[in-house]
Amino acid sequence: METPDWNSNSVGDDVYEPSEDTFLLLDALENDLNNLKKIIDKGGCLVLELGSGSGVITAALKKTLGSTVQCIAVDINLQACHTTLETCSLNNVNVDVINANLLDWIFQSKSIDIIIFNPPYVRSFVNEGDVDGKISDIKHAWCGGPVDGADVIRRVLPQINRVLADNGVFYLLMINYNNPEKIAHFMAQEFSMAHNIIITRKVPGESLVVYKFYRT
Structure with missing residues (x-):
């Protein structure tokens, strides 16, 4: 899977710059590309990325999977939505971009075939270090909560169960202290979802997994 071009000047201070986790997720999707194509071959495939940030993941998927899929990128940060559109334009692909919070805006159940999420997973308070209670947009990209960094992950899981198609797949990137095995156990117990570990990687100070x- 080819790494898309992006404009680092456009990313700026308010949008998450592509980093180790971004490229790990790209590698995971490339590793599982044959299985993705099996889903696409059934026709009418709808792909959604939560928290698109720079738009690199969405652009790469659309570029690789082609015109047979519809790609939607969602981000709570309006500047990230603009950056995603710019990245996709740089790579000559057309996608739909929505400024929204997670999956609150989707009303049709079991409507998405492929969902990708590189969530906020860092242990921290979202208002940590802010002045006068003002939260910068960029913090929504990485602040995952004070205990295990998995607050946003836990919030989205019931939404995933609601919107993921019966034969759909959900790719989730996590760090070791998010307790991925507990997340997997919850998905199995609550929603009868099985899992595969697609890729793991150790980077400075972190151990990441996708x-x-x-559905079983």
């Missing part, structure tokens, strides 16, 4: 969830 899980693929699917």
